Amino acid sequence: MTLSRHILESQRQAPRARGELSVLLLQLAFAGKIFSHALRRSALDGRLGPTGDRNVQGEATKQLDVFGNNTIVEAFARSELVAAIVSEELDEPREIACGERASYVLCVDPLDGSSNSDVNGVVATIFGVYRPPRENGAEASLARVRSGRDQVAAGYIMYGPSTIFVYTTGSGVHGFTLDHDIGEFLLTHPQMECPPHGPYYAANLANLQDWDAGAQEYVRHLAAGLDRTYSLRYSGALVADVHRSLLEGGIYLYPADRQHPSGKLRLAYECAPLAFVLEQAGGAASTGTSAVLDAPFESIHQRVPFAGGSRDEVAMLERFTRDRR
Numbered sequence: 001m002t003l004s005r006h007i008l009e010s011q012r013q014a015p016r017a018r019g020e021l022s023v024l025l026l027q028l029a030f031a032g033k034i035f036s037h038a039l040r041r042s043a044l045d046g047r048l049g050p051t052g053d054r055n056v057q058g059e060a061t062k063q064l065d066v067f068g069n070n071t072i073v074e075a076f077a078r079s080e081l082v083a084a085i086v087s088e089e090l091d092e093p094r095e096i097a098c099g100e101r102a103s104y105v106l107c108v109d110p111l112d113g114s115s116n117s118d119v120n121g122v123v124a125t126i127f128g129v130y131r132p133p134r135e136n137g138a139e140a141s142l143a144r145v146r147s148g149r150d151q152v153a154a155g156y157i158m159y160g161p162s163t164i165f166v167y168t169t170g171s172g173v174h175g176f177t178l179d180h181d182i183g184e185f186l187l188t189h190p191q192m193e194c195p196p197h198g199p200y201y202a203a204n205l206a207n208l209q210d211w212d213a214g215a216q217e218y219v220r221h222l223a224a225g226l227d228r229t230y231s232l233r234y235s236g237a238l239v240a241d242v243h244r245s246l247l248e249g250g251i252y253l254y255p256a257d258r259q260h261p262s263g264k265l266r267l268a269y270e271c272a273p274l275a276f277v278l279e280q281a282g283g284a285a286s287t288g289t290s291a292v293l294d295a296p297f298e299s300i301h302q303r304v305p306f307a308g309g310s311r312d313e314v315a316m317l318e319r320f321t322r323d324r325r
């Protein structure tokens with residue numbers, strides 16, 4: 001089962017669909033193939049290392065951040081498939097307008113896990129496709145999106161030992177592995193289900209003393225192994241850690257800390273898309289107090305505290321957070 005066939009078959013379940021979302025998803029998969037190819041060759045082609053610039057968020061950008069961003073933008077720029085592209089690597093005024101009649105806004109983190117890129121570690125692309133309400137024919141833009149619940153599709157492309165495309169359009173989560181020989185994504189993970197609990201937690205423990213008290217106590221509780229035995233896994237790429245939770249159970253968290261009082265991860269193109277995937281697979285994603293998908297959108301690069309993975313571990317974090325407020 002190829003990704004194209006899967007997308008077209010699920011389009012048939014929605015009789016009013018016009019096929020635009022299908023083409024959009026296939027175009028993302030195409031960008032993913034190009035990026036996967038470039039990543040495999042990045043050391044050979046001299047694409048590693050920093051550009052010397054910083055993005056709008058003050059983070060030093062890598063050559064691969066820019067390549068990934070350009071690949072996505074080029075895949076949509078003249079397509080009229082999306083009204084706008086919001087990307088981690090584009091500042092607000094440069095939210096790219098593509099097709100004014102289009103109904104969708106595409107939010108992307110082109111290269112998640114930038115710090116892994118120079119050490120041959122796992123990196124990923126995250127995408128959320130939003131359909132904002134359009135009153136009086138107004139142009140679709142992220143400013144009209146109310147929350148992550150306005151997503152009609154979301155997923156990620158993970159570039160590890162193999163390249164995997166995971167997506168949801170609201171009827172389950174499906175994973176496809178790229179067969180490099182034939183250039184197709186093939187269904188390898190149908191109907192992914194996140195176990196209700198699991199043995200792993202992932203967090204940057206170097207920040208632990210700067211987290212709020214609830215998150216600190218929660219992680220100490222997991223480490224103490226009082227209810228269950230846990231192992232720590234932290235990859236430096238949110239997608240890789242969430243993917244592990246999705247397959248094997250557990251939790252990834254990036255709580256607010258002193259340096260990031262609202263959390264580090266961005267709502268529109270990191271947290272909300274992964275939350276949509278997790279909820280569709282029977283898992284959960286929380287800001288610590290409520291579902292990530294219910295967090296109201298305020299700005300393009302807005303950040304929120306994030307915890308995502310198995311239902312039980314996420315619910316337990318919410319209990320610790322509530323008890324300490």
Ligand code: AHG
Pocket residue numbers: 088109111112113114115204236237238239264
């Ligand atoms: P990005 O590479 O897109 O900036 O995102 C990195 C994110 C996330 O993927 C990862 O888990 C986390 O930031 C790592 O941050 P720390 O280095 O602070 O642990």
Ligand code: MN
Pocket residue numbers: 109111112113238270
């Ligand atoms: Mn990221």
Ligand code: MN
Pocket residue numbers: 088109110111112113114
């Ligand atoms: Mn990124």
